[in-house]
Structure formats: structure tokens, C-alpha cells
Amino acid sequence: MADRAGKIGLAEALGLGIAVLILGSAAMVGLRAESWALKPTDGSALRFTVMQAALSACISVAFAIPVARALFRRRFAGRRALIRLMAAPFVLPVIVAVLGIVTVFGRAGPLNAMFETIGLPQISIFGLQGVVLANVFFNLPLATRMLLHGWEAIPAERFRLAASLGMPPAAQLRHLEVPMLRALVPGIALVIFLICLASFAIALTLGGGPRASTIELAIYQALRFDFDLGRAALLASVQFLLCAGVTLLAARVSLPQAFGAGLGRRQQSFAPTGWRRGMDAAVLSAAVLLLALPMLAVVAKGLPGLAALPAGLGPAALRSVAVALSSAVLAVGVALVLALAQARRPRLWLELSAMLPLAASSLVLGTGLFLMLRPFVAPQTLALPVTMLVNAALTLPYLYRLLLPEARQLFQDYDALAASLGLTGIARLRYLTLPRLARPLGYGAGLAAALSMGDLGVIALFASDGGATLPLFVQRLMGSYRMEQAAAAALILVVLSYALFWAFDRIGSYYAEA
């Protein structure tokens, strides 16, 4: 009994700690903002931020609908592999995708070369179109998986009935599929909108200039180049209010559960033939090209570069792995304590504090911590711990959501037995909780490690010239147009990210099966 009280005490302390971290950062930037008058450039940053996010969300969902529909109703070799490919971008470091997109669509890329030979004008990858393209690259797969889930949730009997009544595809769409879309699309679009509001790394690499600057980019410039703390604080406040507002809206709809879902259930399909088959094939091919080309481009460009790796890559990789491992352990530990406490006794405030990081972005937290730490230490010296902490906080909502249903099931199935045997404390953790939750814990730790490994947010604010993590290292190489070296470093970054993910996931499965 005493132990039970102790565990709840820990959960409460952690819940409070998260609230202090997030709300404290928000309060810090709010207090530090010298004037609430936005400059014209800030106004245009705000407009650009909202516009690129809205465009990205609309295009991602609009494209995802035919892709998900084609995946749902067609059976073909490689379908499962394609669905798996759709899960890959979630843990893909942003900087790597950006590098791939620049390689394919950039000035020297194959697309512009083709345009040139057939006499079309060149396209530029920098600015709004590049930012939106990169956002779509990341969020099309997310939207597709969520929609595919929706399609598979429609009972097969409905489609059988529709087929037996001889409903043409249009009628089937209206009676079966549109209602599902109407229920899901607003939520999915809102979630993507929220993700795109805080896509700092994309804006940093593909945006810029007065006409394509997001609020987060403006924060970064104010803090890093102008050293205008008041303005950075003001912008961070605006960003926090914006994200918090959208999060509140999104709280009415469910969060993305796109990863980890078992897709590929056999569903009897009544796919129309003829021109519609061609359409589906075209849509799927377009999606595959969009997702695969940038990745292949990084591989093609990076492989030769592996022979002569740039100096400083090793230490940067080491820093990244250290940050990723510690942030994964921290995030999973906190999420586990919170999920176990919630499974035992649900409390709204704990739930809210676990979800609170959704409202914050890397740069907002970074600015808040920068302002908090500056009176005491040089922020550069704490770049890695701060990055670790912020990354852990930002992945917490996903991990918490992942673990909560499992913790509830565990509690429901085995709490009485454990209690009747007096299995408590460390012994309970060791013999009940960890083995039963090994699979989601491993998977969650893998996600957290890979996300942290690829993060290019707060580190850009804090890092000194010598203290870069691997994503920042890649970005700096790109910034100095050493594209081949950047691609080689990006390859190593991808391999490390997926290796961490894979290793944690395997460890989890191993213990779950043992």
C-alpha cells in the first residue's frame, strides 16, 4: 500500500514537472516579450506560417484520399511493402528528406534538367513550394495510413451488400466512403496542420528570406543572429498561442495513431476494373515516386561520399546517439509512470500534462529554456542536455498514447492477481510490468530514439560551432553547398536512426516473446 502511494507520488511529480517545463517556458517568453506590437515582417511570418501549414494539410489529405482508396481496394504484389514504406517517413530525419528533395527537384536536379531539354522554365525548390513539398512528403504517408485505417474500419459486409445491389462506384462512394471521410478528414487535416506549424527544420532549409519565413525561423534568427531576446520571446509567445489554440481544437478529434497499427487485414474487395484500375495505378505510382525518389537520390549521392567522410562527423554522430538514447530512456520512463498511474486512477490533469507538449514546439521550449538558463550559464554549454530534455518532452504525448491502452489492459488483467500475491514495487516492475509491456516499450523507445536522433530544432538554437549533432552537421554541410558530403553524412544519419529504432523494437519483441 505504501508502495502504491509512492508510485502515484512519482507520477504526480512528473506531471507537475512537465507542466512547469511547458507552461514555464511559455510564461518565460510571455514575460520577456518587451512589446506586443508585431513588426510587419513578423506579421508576414505569421501569415506564411499559417498559409504553408494550411496548404500542406490540404494537399496531403487531398492526395492521400485516392492513395488510401487505391491501397484499400487493390491487391498487388508489394502492397504490404508499400504500406510499410508509408510508415517510414515518421522516423526519417527531416534534414535527410530535405536533402533528397533538393537533389531531385533542385536547380541541378534531374527534374529541372528534363524541363530544360524540353524547353520548360526552371522551377525553384526554395520558398513556399519547397516548404509545402517537403511537408507533403512527410504528411502524405501519415494521412494515407490514417485514412486506410478508416477504410478498413468499414465493415466488409457493407461492401458486399453494395456489390450485391449492383451499386456503381459513385454510389458506393456516396453511401459508404464519404461518411467515413467526413468523420475522419477534418481531424487528420488539423493534426497535419499542427505538425506543419512547427516544422522548423523544413523552413530553415527550404524557406528563408522575407517572403518565406515562418515564425520559428524568425525566432531562430532573432536569437541566433540578431541576439534580440525580446523579439525572440515575443515570436515564441505568438507561436505558442497559435499551436496551443490548434491543439485545443485538435483535442476534439483523435490524435494520429498511424504508427503501430496492423494494416493489411484481408478484406474482400470489389474493385472496379477498366479506367479506374489505371487511375489507381497512376495514383499509387505518383505516391511511390514522391516518397522513394528523394530517398534514392540521397543514397545515390551519398554512397560515393562515404569514401571521404568530412571531419567532425564521428563526434557529431556520437553526440546524436547519446542524446537519442538518453532522451528515449527519459521519455519512455516518464510515459510509463504516467500511463501506469492513469490506468490505476485516471485524473484529468495528469492526462492534460502528458498531452501538453503537443502545444509546445521545439523552438518555443528552446527559447524559454534559453531565457531561463542565460542568467546562470552560457546556454551553449547545456546544448545537449537541453536538446535531450526537449526531445523527450516532445515525444512524450505519442509514447503516453501508445502505452496507455496497454497499461490499462495490464491493470485490468493482472492487477488483482499481483495484489493478491503481494507483488509490488521493483518486483512487480521486473516480473509483471516490464515483461508484459516489453513490446510497446521497445517500440516506443525506438520511436523516441529515432525522432530524437533526427531532430533539428532546439539544437540549432543552442549549439556552438563545435557542438553540432549529426542533423545539424548535415544542415551545415548543405548550407556550404558540400552536397556530396552532406548526402554521405545524411546516409549515416538515416542508418543510425533506423538502427536505433530497429534495435529497441527488436529488444522489446525479444523480451515479449521470451
Next chain:
Amino acid sequence: MLRLDHLTLRQDSFHLTADWQIDAGERVAVIGPSGAGKSTLLMAIAGFLAPDQGRILWQGRDLAGVGPGERPVSILFQDQNLFPHLTLAQNLGLGLSPTLRLTEAQREAVTEALARVGLAGMGARKPAQLSGGQQGRAALARALLRARPLLLLDEPFAALGPALKAEMLELLAEVAQVTGAGVLMVTHDPIDAQRFATKTVLVAEGVAAPPVETAALFAHPPATLRAYLGQ
């Protein structure tokens, strides 16, 4: 001796009262229609539900605030009596030490208990590799190791066929005899009660009646029992 002293249990709109006692080593069946509160009564005695009013006493000591693991009882639930990820030996070991730090003597005791219930040599297996009857035996073997003075059974054998169930009741009688434990066994089958229990508690209409001789009860069943039996 277990005493239920003016006990009232309440869950939402449901309530149940009991005011009686059973002696050490006594075998008592708890019978009555489903939803009457048979399991609820056992859960309260096992420490999973705090009394709304009244007390639960063991040898004169109030059990309020005593955790389920510290109570003088072992309980077998309807299902989930074994941890599926632990071996049989570990599952049984938990009956001796909740931290699974076993001495050599305790390890031997586990091996013996397994042999006693007919599971010799199966210590390394996981519950999923056992049949339903074998799982029941394993749970009983753990109760044997725990050797608490009161054994609570919430229909753990309800899913077994008649022959297997009879076998389990025999084994249960043996375990109770070896450990000297009293048994409080929930069942919906009058035959179980008649075969196994000297006394029977009838739970119906919000009251857990004091235990009476099983034979006498079924010879002259009260109206509520007649209604339950469909006579």
C-alpha cells in the same frame, strides 16, 4: 476464524449485507443467482473492495487497511490466475516470495508442489503450453505453497468439463487438508456444493445468509434457493 461483522458492501446501486462467521478449516460453498454478489463478497474478503459499513475480522483482528497480499487468504479468480509470461516454477515461486528471491529449500518446495499436483517436470513451461486443467492444478499448487489459512475460490474451474472439475475439487480438498485451510468457494452448481462443502452460504436479494449445513439446506430449500434451482 473469519467473522463478517454487520458487513455492508456497496457498488453503485448494488448492495449486499452479511453478518456471520466461519470456523477455521471449514469448507463453505457460496451459492446463488448470478449478479447476487457472490464474487463481490469474496473480493471484499480478499481485500479488493473496502466495506461500506461493518468489519471483516480474522481471528478477531480487523482486516481494514490490510493489503490483499498481506491478508491471511489465497484467492483463485475466475481466470488470469497465472502470469502468462512467467514459467510455472516462477508462477509458483511467487506464492513463496513476491520478489521471487527463492532459497534452495524454497526451490525444492516448488518442485515438490508441482509433483504433488501432477505437474512434475513442467516447471520450465509457460501457462500457454498447459491445458485448462493443468493451469488449474498449477494455481492450486501455488495456493498450497502460500499455505494461507483461508482459500477463496471464485469459480476458477467453471470452464472445465464435469470430469475435470471433479478432479480439481478432489485436489482442492487435498490442498485444504494439507494446509489446514478453510475454503470459501463460489459456485453456481449445486452439485459442487453438495459434493465438497459441509456448509453453504446462500446469496440472494442483497443478503449473504449465514452458512448452514449443505445437506439440510438442499433437503429443505428456502424460497430463494428453490427459485434459483428452478424447483
